[in-house]
Amino acid sequence: MIYQKQTEILVNSGLHETRVALLEDNILQEIYIERRSHVGIVGNIYKGKVSRVLPGMDAAFIDIGLEKNAFLHIKNIVQAERNEKNASQECKPKIADYIRQGQSLLVQVIKDPLGNKGARLSTDISIPSRYVVFLPNSSDIGISTRIENEDTRQFLKMRIEQFSNGLLGGYIVRTAIEGTDAWALHSDIQYLHKIWHQIQQVSKEIPSGKLVYRGLPLHLRALRDLVDESVVCIRADKREIVGEMSRFIDDFFPENSGLVTYYDAERPIFDLYGVEDEIEKALKRKVLLKSGGYLIIDQTEAMTTIDVNTGKFVGAGSHAETIFKTNLEASKVIARQLRLRNLGGIVIVDFIDMDNQAHQETVVASLVEAMDNTHSRYTIESLSSIGLLQMTRKRTRESLEHILCEACPVCKGSGYVKTIETVANEVIREIIREAAQFKPSRMMLICSHEVNDYLSDDEPDLLADLEENLNIPIHLKTDYYYSREHYDIALY
Incomplete structure (x- = not known):
């Protein structure tokens, strides 16, 4: 059973x-x-009304019912973005070609209001579910590059085409589908189309300047x-x-x-x-084991370290047996603590030294089994001769400590985050790497609003030079929940 x-x-x-x-x-x-x-209001969809067109800025102010009018730039108008890719420098699209004062249009918030600035908008609507992002204004199917197996990528694309038969729109398959029955895509697609149908119906029934859809x-x-x-x-x-x-x-x-x-x-x-x-x-740093042993868990910018100790546990058998039982219990507790605390990236586990090869293999197998039950992506390396084990775990949200705690007001945390420029250059390197490996006809970068703004506004030549060097178009899309260093690359 x-x-x-x-x-x-x-x-x-x-x-x-x-x-x-x-x-x-x-x-x-x-x-x-x-x-x-x-x-915030990022991800919300409104029926906006164009209150003012600014030809000199290729932008417009949109009334969405908030205290301050929101801002829509031409690069965030989906039709203009597509046309710009095929236009010569002399025939670049103009804002007046796509919207006019008094016009109503469906827009999505991509950046919250800040200070004296209103919200930033886009007409390129995206609706996420667990396994799929639905793009109603597109017809393309993209697969996250983090799904590396080519057979899996082709199979998922085939399933999307099968399940979306007769339904208009594009899709990006998210990494979360890995390890899940592909039939889960069917219910996700049906759910997303129900949401989109509701959005369309509501937008027809309400006046301009009203909220149409709020993120869940x-x-x-x-x-x-x-x-x-x-x-x-x-x-x-x-x-x-x-x-x-x-x-x-x-x-x-x-x-x-x-x-x-x-x-x-x-x-x-x-x-x-x-x-x-x-x-x-x-x-807390210290996690007690039922046997009397304990773990010490420390988070740093570079990695998480976990130290296993026997503590008060002396056991009834030999010293080697005591160590084995402590490590075996710790392997199961470690998997749970990583999940509960939502710790990700590189994790170094310092198990108590074991001379017995069979004991070592059993402990590692126990950790693998426990991690399998957490439904998260991970890798586990072999146990070293001094009892160190290196593993990685994909984190899907902020760690519990970062949500509930803040840096000490005395030492100020003394931690660092990557600059936007650093992340942007990492993204560029990854795009070059993926383009060389998969030979796509075009690519889409899904990234944080900070990186998107940097590549679009601060350093637009960086992306333009990259497109010229690779000879393929590269589209930018903001994911409202991505941190600065989080990004995905979809290939087409």
Whole structure:
């Protein structure tokens, strides 16, 4: 009989904060936090009205119902972007060729208002789901270059063409599809087209200057991204949230109808299964093992280091057996801590030295098995002669420590982040590398708004020279949730 884990999702709604906890067999595995102070309008779609066209700047101000008019540059008008690629220098598109004062148009926010500046807009709408980004104004299919196997890439493209038969629009397949049944693409495509149909209907019915579509809040993103066949219950402590989640499931995942229940007990919902205590523990360096041993976890800019210690554990057998049992227990706990704390990048684990080759292989196999159950991309190297193991893990969001903590006000953290110029040059190098390997006819760079602005506004010649050298067009697209150093390259 194959064991099937049982997953439960808890949703806690505070005055200015929403938290989602994912538990497997009553043990906290993941925590998500969204605060009102950090909820922007990036990704929202509005029915805007052109209030003023600025020919000298090749831009326009758009009224989307906010205090300040939003800003739309010609490079963010999808038709103009396409035409510019085929135009000579003398025939470059002009803003007046595409929009006029008083015109209504559908726009998406790509940059929040800042200071005296209004929001930045684009007409190139994109709607993400778990496995696919839907591009209603495109007809292309792109696959993330992080999916490296060519057979897999061709298979996914074939599936997209099959599942989208008769449905207009383009797609970018996200890396998250790896390790998942490709049929999951079908439900994602159907879901995205339902969303797009709703957007089209609402935009016809409302006046200009109104919100058409708001990006999903955390509790609905959790349904979209976390619910699978293992989820047996979803509990929320606010009736309004329960209603929204229930309607969302009925509309898009009716096979899961009835999963959401209202938690109305006096005891706070996160006190169930000790969730609050587990969050506090996840912010500490020291992690206790049941055997009496412990881990020391340290995050740096370069890597995460994990030191395994026997502590008070002496065991009933030989010294070698005590070390083996401590390392074996640690291997399972390490996988959970990486997932719970959302630690990524390079991870160095300093296991206690083991002379027995069979013990070494068993510990590494145990870590691999535990990491497989976390559904994250990772690599694990062989255990070195001095007990060091190097691994990598892909991080999908900020670490728990970075969300909940800040640098010490005394030492100021003494950490560094890459400059935008550094990241842009890394991107350029990666584009050159991918172009040489895959020989695409064109490419799309999906990156943070900072890198996009740098390549579009600050150093436009950098991208122009690259296109000339590679002899292929390169399109830029902002992903509203990417950090400065996060990017993807789609090939066509």
